[in-house]
Amino acid sequence: MPRVERPATPEACADALRACAEDRRSVRVRGGGTKDHLGTRRETDVMLETAGLDGIIDHVPADLTVTVRAGMSFAALRDALAKHGQFLPLDPPHVARGATVGGIIATNSNGFGRYRYGSVRDLLLGVRVALPDGTIARAGGRVVKNVAGYDLNKLFIGSFGTLGVVVEATFKILPVPPVAKAASATFTTPGDAFGAADALVRTSLRPTAIVVERTEDRRWRLAIAAAGEAAPVDRAMAELGRLAAARGASTEAIGDPEAALGPLREIVDAATGGAVVRAALPLSAQTAFAEAAVRVDRGARIVADAASGIAHVHLRDEAGVVAAADGLLAKARVLGGSARVERTAVAGLDPFGGPEPAGAFLMRRLKEAFDPNGILEPARSALG
Amino acid sequence: MTAAPPIVRAGLRGAALASGLRDLLGSEKVLWAREDLLLYEYDGAVDIATPDAVVLPNETADVAKLARFCAEHAVPLVPRGAGTGLSGGAIPVEGGVVISFARMSRILELDVANLRAVVQPGLVNLHLSTAAAPHGLYFVPDPSSQKACTLGGNVAENSGGPHTLAYGVTTNHVTGLELVLSDGSIVRLGGKALEYDGYDLVGTFVGSEGTLGIITEITVKLTPLPEDKRTLMAAFPTMDDASNTVSAIIGAGIVPSAMEMMDQLSTQAVEASVGAGYPLDAGGILLVEVDGVRDGLDDLLERIEVICRAAHAQELRVATTALERDKLWAGRKGAFAAMGRLASDYYVQDGVIPRTKLPQVLRHVIDVGERYGLRIANVFHAGDGNLHPLIMFDGSKGPAEVERVKEAGREILEMCIQVGGSITGEHGVGMEKTCYMPLQYSPVDMAVMHRVKDAFDPLGLANPGKIFPTPGRCKEFSLNAAR
Ligand SMILES: Cc1cc2nc3c(=O)[nH]c(=O)nc-3n(C[C@H](O)[C@H](O)[C@H](O)COP(=O)(O)OP(=O)(O)OC[C@H]3O[C@@H](n4cnc5c(N)ncnc54)[C@H](O)[C@@H]3O)c2cc1C
Numbered sequence: 001m002p003r004v005e006r007p008a009t010p011e012a013c014a015d016a017l018r019a020c021a022e023d024r025r026s027v028r029v030r031g032g033g034t035k036d037h038l039g040t041r042r043e044t045d046v047m048l049e050t051a052g053l054d055g056i057i058d059h060v061p062a063d064l065t066v067t068v069r070a071g072m073s074f075a076a077l078r079d080a081l082a083k084h085g086q087f088l089p090l091d092p093p094h095v096a097r098g099a100t101v102g103g104i105i106a107t108n109s110n111g112f113g114r115y116r117y118g119s120v121r122d123l124l125l126g127v128r129v130a131l132p133d134g135t136i137a138r139a140g141g142r143v144v145k146n147v148a149g150y151d152l153n154k155l156f157i158g159s160f161g162t163l164g165v166v167v168e169a170t171f172k173i174l175p176v177p178p179v180a181k182a183a184s185a186t187f188t189t190p191g192d193a194f195g196a197a198d199a200l201v202r203t204s205l206r207p208t209a210i211v212v213e214r215t216e217d218r219r220w221r222l223a224i225a226a227a228g229e230a231a232p233v234d235r236a237m238a239e240l241g242r243l244a245a246a247r248g249a250s251t252e253a254i255g256d257p258e259a260a261l262g263p264l265r266e267i268v269d270a271a272t273g274g275a276v277v278r279a280a281l282p283l284s285a286q287t288a289f290a291e292a293a294v295r296v297d298r299g300a301r302i303v304a305d306a307a308s309g310i311a312h313v314h315l316r317d318e319a320g321v322v323a324a325a326d327g328l329l330a331k332a333r334v335l336g337g338s339a340r341v342e343r344t345a346v347a348g349l350d351p352f353g354g355p356e357p358a359g360a361f362l363m364r365r366l367k368e369a370f371d372p373n374g375i376l377e378p379a380r381s382a383l384g
Numbered sequence: 385m386t387a388a389p390p391i392v393r394a395g396l397r398g399a400a401l402a403s404g405l406r407d408l409l410g411s412e413k414v415l416w417a418r419e420d421l422l423l424y425e426y427d428g429a430v431d432i433a434t435p436d437a438v439v440l441p442n443e444t445a446d447v448a449k450l451a452r453f454c455a456e457h458a459v460p461l462v463p464r465g466a467g468t469g470l471s472g473g474a475i476p477v478e479g480g481v482v483i484s485f486a487r488m489s490r491i492l493e494l495d496v497a498n499l500r501a502v503v504q505p506g507l508v509n510l511h512l513s514t515a516a517a518p519h520g521l522y523f524v525p526d527p528s529s530q531k532a533c534t535l536g537g538n539v540a541e542n543s544g545g546p547h548t549l550a551y552g553v554t555t556n557h558v559t560g561l562e563l564v565l566s567d568g569s570i571v572r573l574g575g576k577a578l579e580y581d582g583y584d585l586v587g588t589f590v591g592s593e594g595t596l597g598i599i600t601e602i603t604v605k606l607t608p609l610p611e612d613k614r615t616l617m618a619a620f621p622t623m624d625d626a627s628n629t630v631s632a633i634i635g636a637g638i639v640p641s642a643m644e645m646m647d648q649l650s651t652q653a654v655e656a657s658v659g660a661g662y663p664l665d666a667g668g669i670l671l672v673e674v675d676g677v678r679d680g681l682d683d684l685l686e687r688i689e690v691i692c693r694a695a696h697a698q699e700l701r702v703a704t705t706a707l708e709r710d711k712l713w714a715g716r717k718g719a720f721a722a723m724g725r726l727a728s729d730y731y732v733q734d735g736v737i738p739r740t741k742l743p744q745v746l747r748h749v750i751d752v753g754e755r756y757g758l759r760i761a762n763v764f765h766a767g768d769g770n771l772h773p774l775i776m777f778d779g780s781k782g783p784a785e786v787e788r789v790k791e792a793g794r795e796i797l798e799m800c801i802q803v804g805g806s807i808t809g810e811h812g813v814g815m816e817k818t819c820y821m822p823l824q825y826s827p828v829d830m831a832v833m834h835r836v837k838d839a840f841d842p843l844g845l846a847n848p849g850k851i852f853p854t855p856g857r858c859k860e861f862s863l864n865a866a867r
Contacts, residue, residue: 062635063738108579119578121587122556137832138825143736145768145809147542147591148817148824149851150833151555154587158579175637201499202520204610204676231680280579284497308578337577357582359573365839366583382582 002028002044008052010128010136010167017165018134020046021373028377029161031071031100035107037268037343039160039380040350050102053167056080058142065125065142067170070102077101086173089117093265102166108158111265112209112225115201115307117174124153128168132371142170155366160380163370179233180208182225182257185244186215190290193220196243197306198283200224205236209257210307211264214290214300222306223264225257267303268343271314275321275344277328281309281337292331296324312342322348329354352382395458397479402437405481408453413440424464424474424482428529429816430731430779430786431472435462435482442487444562444570444600451598452568454481460848461566463594465506465537468529470732471814473541473593477849483598485536491515492601499606500559500576505536505599512604521606524551527810528717536599542591544810546642546716547673549767551607553810555590560603563589563596566845576603588836593812594847596840610675613641614685615709618692619666619699623647623762626668627742629695630766633672633688634739640688642673643767644716647746649726650761650774651715657722660715663699670766671716719763720774726759727776731786733793735800736809739769748799749773756792770809771800798823813851819858821851 007013020027025045030036050071058067061084068077074088074095081087091111092104099109105127110119117123126140129152139152156166187193193212200210209225222244226236241251254260268276281289286304293300293313297320304311315324325341332339333355341351357363364383367374396404402416415421415438425434436459441447454461460480467474476482485506493502496519501512509530513522526545527533537543539561544553560574574586589596620626626645633640646654646669651662662669670692674684689700703709723730737745746762749771753760764772773796777789797807797820807813807820821830830852840846 060738060740062631062740064634065738108584114578118552118556121584122552131832135828135832138829139832141736141804141806141824143738143769143805143809145544145553145736145765145770146806147810147812148806148808149813149821149830150596150836151542151587151591152833152836154555154584154590155836157584157587159583163583174639175635177637202608204608206676229680229684231683232677235677235679280577282495282498282500282576310578336575338580340581352581354581357580359571359585360582362571362585362839363582366836369835369839 002047004047004049006049006052010053010130013048013053013165013167014130014134014136016048017130017132020375021132024373025375026378027375028379029106029165031103032073032094032098034094034097034099035103038107038351042379044378048165050100050165057168061086064173065144065170066173067142067168068101069168070100070105070166072101074099074101074104081173082176085176087176088123088171088173089113090120090123091265093268097269101169105157105166105169106159106161112211112261112305114305115210116206116208121154121157123172124157124169125172126170127153127156127166129156129164130167131164132373132375136167140170144172161377162367162381163376177227179230180225180227180257181233181237182223182254182260183237183240183251184221184223184254185240185249185251186219186221187247187249188219190220191287192247192249193222194287194290194306196222196247199243200239201283201307203239205232205239207236207307209261210305211261212304212306213264214302223254223260225261264303267301267312267314271343273345274314274316274318275325275346275349276342277313277315277325277339278342279311279332279337279339281311281332281335283309285309285335285337286311289331289335293328296327309337318346321346325349352380357382397436401457401459404453404457405437405439408449409439409446413442413446414438415440424484427467427469427472427474429470429472429814430729431475431815433475433477435476436479438482438484440484440487444564447483447564447598447600448568448570450481450483451564451566454845455567455843458845460845461598462847463536463540463598465534466508466532468533469537469541469814470734470811471808472816473812473814473847473850475815477815485534488600489534494519495576496521498576500603501606502601502603503535505534505602507535509533509535509538516606517609520609522609523604524548524557524607525554528720535602535604539590539599539602540592540594541810541812544765544768544770546644546765549643549765550639550641555587557605558586558590558602559605561586561589561599562601563598564600565597566841566843574603593814593850595837595850597846612678612681613673613675613709614681615671615673615703615712616685616688617662617701617712618670618672618697619663620668620670620695620697621666623668623746624743625696626670627746627766629670629692630742631739632691632695634767636687636691638684638688640672640767641675642671644671645669645762645764645766646716646719647762649759650719650763653722653726653761654715654719656725658715658718660711662715666698671712716763723761723774723776726761727778729779730774730776731789731793732811733771733773733775733796734808734811735771735797735805737769737771737800737803737805741803742766742769745771745799745803749796752792752795756788758789758792768809769805794820815850818851818853821853
């Protein structure tokens with residue numbers, strides 16, 4: 001069992017990292033523990049938990065920015081901002097299970113709203129990061145624009161804790177929109193569903209979700225949500241109706257947008273068997289990818305953020321899952337995108353086991369510069 | 385204009401370098417005559433330095449060849465787009481080769497299906513939106529210099545523009561890059577999808593001001609043109625009123641696509657040169673634009689008008705035709721150039737502050753102007769809290785005057801930092817603000833940034849003398865740096 005460290009301050013976190021680096025003890029960083037499924041199961045010497053780094057440091061409602069400690073749960077932050085009629089416009093998965101702000105940054109965890117509001121990289125203004133050499137570095141700032149020096153925020157987002165531990169973060173936030181509505185339409189082919197989604201992306205309606213789902217009865221359901229002033233929201237709903245009708249489908253209103261989108265967002269948590277492949281694709285490649293998914297596993301469940309080209313495929317046929325996943329990963333790359341295994345219980349599938357990413361030699365130099373002893377997150381590196 | 389103190393390191397230089405480059409690339413790609421080099425010794429800021437040679441590559445392979453040669457001979461590489469930069473980023477402060485991308489300015493692919501364009505770095509910003517318009521698309525970042533500045537420069541500076549308030553600055557619109565590193569290696573990063581494996585090196589590179597390597601190809605997002613827009617000019621008796629309006633609009637949950645402010649000095653200069661129709665008696669004016677689907681736009685505009693009136697607006701004018709809208713914007717986009725009517729030279733600051741601090745900081749700017757006896761005009765991206773005080777001066781009075789102007793600029797930036805802001809929101813650090821970096825970042829912060837520099841450019845030949853404070857040039861700041 002790894003030794004658990006739970007620093008209560010950024011300084012203590014940096015000290016703990018330095019001690020680990022000196023003794024060459026490997027470290028896994030854990031926020032809410034909601035992404036334990038990511039990476040190989042290799043055990044580390046130390047489990048560094050960020051739960052002790054909790055709470056809001058600064059929130060100036062009129063500036064629409066908030067600075068928080070990284071171990072704060074997203075749900076707690078959401079509730080605190082809601083009291084001021086504001087929200088951090090990220091809708092990542094695993095929030096109900098306790099996802100933390102730091103974990104969301106480290107794994108670049110986003111939801112369907114990224115098309116409308118941007119992803120972590122578009123909303124994060126600044127971070128403080130504890131590094132294996134025991135120092136704490138600040139990147140970015142607390143204002144909405146800043147180009148002084150390098151944008152190290154980007155380096156830490158999605159780095160899976162392999163370079164340092166995010167201890168503090170500042171985000172742009174927004175007022176909660178007055179109206180939110182959702183509706184869906186179900187099609188018989190993926191081409192129609194993605195085609196209607198694409199038509200919406202080419203308008204200035206800017207819905208807050210455009211999601212294509214392959215249903216249990218193997219049809220293709222397009223769900224959209226819109227938020228803002230009533231008139232543009234109603235227009236978005238009307239537009240879906242028009243696009244559906246043109247493809248011989250009819251629309252259904254969705255009473256509670258969140259209740260409908262929540263289960264789609266949690267496709268990874270719902271997938272207890274088989275494997276989940278997650279792909280980031282050029283927009284026009286989505287239909288081909290969905291068709292490929294069905295070819296490798298006729299029962300595949302698919303949830304695609306069709307506005308951003310992010311598809312999750314749950315391969316449920318355990319017998320052929322390794323070959324199916326490998327085929328799908330390769331397909332994503334051929335289509336000009338990237339993919340990884342997001343979750344699996346099956347041996348032989350490593351989430352980070354794909355071919356080396358472009359620019360791997362640069363990534364390796366960066367890893368070496370930040371973590372020369374290689375103590376951080378050995379099981380979650382895309383660099384092998 | 386001031387010549388930078390020469391810090392020229394050892395390595396192949398002068399005529400020997402130029403002849404080596406001619407042998408390597410052919411003389412049609414190299415400029416070395418004194419009168420040709422003079423055109424490359426300045427940019428939009430106040431510092432100058434002369435390159436040893438200028439290279440005009442036709443393709444990535446030329447750049448890679450050049451970089452390998454320069455690595456062998458310890459020659460600095462200074463990429464240059466249109467030279468409109470406002471922080472001296474393209475100035476060869478340590479000598480060496482300036483790489484001009486004037487011949488690499490094509491759109492390689494307009495990928496309408498994927499909402500992407502693949503372009504060469506020398507492409508002029510506006511040309512991309514012009515080419516995309518027939519497909520109902522545009523490239524969002526619109527620096528006021530967009531008729532001249534290049535995509536390479538935009539990516540290197542992470543440029544913003546009046547319309548980046550709601551839809552994001554350059555980094556939010558770049559998904560792929562091809563780079564040549566200072567050792568001559570070619571690297572392709574990212575692509576047309578939103579995410580790729582490993583670290584986000586594309587995001588890390590954007591805004592690195594040529595100090596991590598040379599951009600040879602860029603993949604950007606294209607965005608559907610808004611169905612409709614409304615543009616409002618609101619005139620206020622004071623800058624305080626205009627500032628409070630900015631906070632009130634944002635606070636009401638409205639994120640306009642643009643919200644720009646100008647003080648009286650600026651509107652007077654603009655009126656004299658462009659004639660945009662701004663009222664001359666206003667203490668401050670705001671240009672506010674909202675866009676999107678037609679439905680609800682008029683209601684939104686009305687809500688903004690109500691907020692403006694509550695904040696003492698003396699005049700509200702809505703552009704009713706595209707011509708009127710263009711006229712209002714022509715005034716804003718031509719504002720820097722219009723300053724030529726007020727003074728022979730100007731020095732632009734680019735500090736960022738929390739929006740709620742606008743009244744306080746603008747009063748400080750006025751105070752600085754009075755104390756130094758310098759006229760300062762303010763034309764800026766108010767919605768972002770991104771100030772642009774333009775300090776006017778007469779460069780012919782010599783270097784001492786320039787120093788005084790820089791001193792006034794520094795006082796303004798110190799105030800920006802004091803209220804929790806940044807020394808630069810979009811123009812970059814360049815060579816001009818290197819000594820101000822310690823105002824914003826600790827030595828540890830900067831050392832960590834330098835790890836990134838060393839990973840990309842271990843030879844230190846990619847645009848040296850930029851971003852990081854150099855002990856030789858920033859004496860008084862290295863003393864403060866410990867805090
Ligand atoms: C009137 C006026 C208005 C302006 N308005 C705005 C505005 O609204 N918003 C804004 O953000 N800026 C503005 N600017 C500043 C300037 O136009 C931008 O910074 C622009 O992006 C610079 O582009 P450029 O092609 O002129 O680059 P240059 O000035 O030639 O170079 C700028 C930097 O980019 C680097 N660079 C250029 N090409 C490459 C390449 N291929 N690879 C690597 N590095 C490269 C250079 O080394 C340098 O560090 C304005 C400038 C002027 C003069």
